[in-house]
Amino acid sequence: MDIKSMKNYLYWLYCQFELITCSYLMEPWEKLLFYTFNITMLVMVLYMAYIFVPVHITMAFQFFLHLFGNQHENTVSIVK
């Protein structure tokens, strides 16, 4: 039962997406083009996030530690 209501909810969410971006009105090949473009963009953004965000977070963490601490971690070694 939960799976069915979950599926219905996801289908309803998909319908809302279609209505807001007006892909409800598009012909099938236009929909294909639009979704391909969107999914490509989304995948690229997620991949960039996966590669760069951990590095940025560790660097920021060390910067703030250096700013507020200034202790024995002067010679900090960067983990590759």
Place this chain on the structure above:
Amino acid sequence: ISNGLYKRPFNEAFEETPMLVAVLTYVGYGVLTLFGYLRDFMRQWKIEKCQNATEREEQKDFVPLYQDFENFYNRNLYMRIRDSWNRPICSVPGAKVDMMERVSHDYNWTFTYTGRVIKDIINMGSYNYLGFAQKAGTCQQAAAKVLSQYGAGVCSTRQEMGNLDKHEELEKLVARFLGVESAMAYGMGFATNSMNIPALVGKGCLILSDELNHASLVLGARLSGATIRIFKHNNMQSLEKLLKDAIVHGQPRTRRPWKKILILVEGIYSMEGSIVRLPEVIALKKKYKSYLYLDEAHSIGALGPSGRGVVEYFGLSPEDVDVMMGTFTKSFGAAGGYIGGKKELIDYLRTYSHSAVYATSLSPPVVEQIITSMKCIMGEDGTNVGKARVQQLAENTRYFRRRLKEMGFIIYGNEDSPVVPLMLYMPAKIGAFGREMLKRNIGVVVVGFPATPIIESRARFCLSAAHTKEMLDTALKEINEVGDLLQLKYSRHRLVPLLDRPFDETTYEETED
């Protein structure tokens, strides 16, 4: 100025567009515009077959005809949702109507009829306020009798051989109904406005017209050649400022006083559902000595305790309005328009109006329909059917509007107007709403860009005295379902539902979530 003039509360609301909804609407239009450019590119380079109107090969080097925004919108946005308009009906447009089913195999460029007729669709789109669009009953029988007596055609203009005794009878009746000295009837409501305003004003006169006036009033004002100034919709401060400027500064170059100042307003504005602030307009008109032209196309028969229009609704005297114009199309189930006023005015119009000189006069069965329905409303046919209908319409209006507001939709306009606009905003929802309601056997009218501002598209319900409470409940249930399906409940004010208060209570408790 407004406190002592209104004898009853004036509840009008236009809730503001929520910011997120506005942004998402622009996103939707942006996506459709990009795809519109793509399709235009493909049509230009012959990748796709061009099915809309284009110039001929020989004219390609001339000034382009179809490059402006209207045509772009037409072929890229309107075509995608075109199946919600121009639907052919095949029965009398009463409370329920039959519609011919049609499908399109090439995305709304062409339609074919399947041959099936969809029966008993609840009709929320016809201007049938008092339910006189009937195929049986006293009006129909009287019209059939007159048809067998006079025939259908008049074959002449009013001034030549087209003045029947039926027309004289009708005009006396209309004058009595409105409470004016004299009236004149014309064959077409649009032509009444556009052909008579040029006869009343000319160059050297000033027309102050409301922002959202109907195309017929705008056309008549432009044809007259007078100077036109626009005031904000129903905004009395804006109107007073324009009047003051007109009196103080006079005509633009010569500073002479204006020959006439005419204020053009409508009783009910059909796209907003708002009612004109008539007491204030009349007070201003008297203070600045100008004239008032009131177009009661939607409000005659629909407002007021005995259906005599917006003048009676506010409890004012019809002598204060100089020109009372209205149509027979909406509440009387016929066609045509009238103008009522002082005897000198109407006698002048009989001679100088373009419509009287050049247009064919009203057809006799139509005149009889108007006469019978008007007598019914006034109660002169011996029954109280008319009064019951007027009261039923008022009850339906209050009930429908209250229920829709409780459900959480954004509804524009005055509490008492039988025209109910429900805001949709996003372009895909315009098409989706029309189609989903038709699937559930309810016919609605959805309105989009040229008639409304581009992000404020809406669905417009026209209530009728012929709708029973069961029909309204069915319609409300379906609208609720479609509203949940399409996420249309944008309103941020939550009304506490009234349990059993009587219908003339107009105070609500508002809680903001």
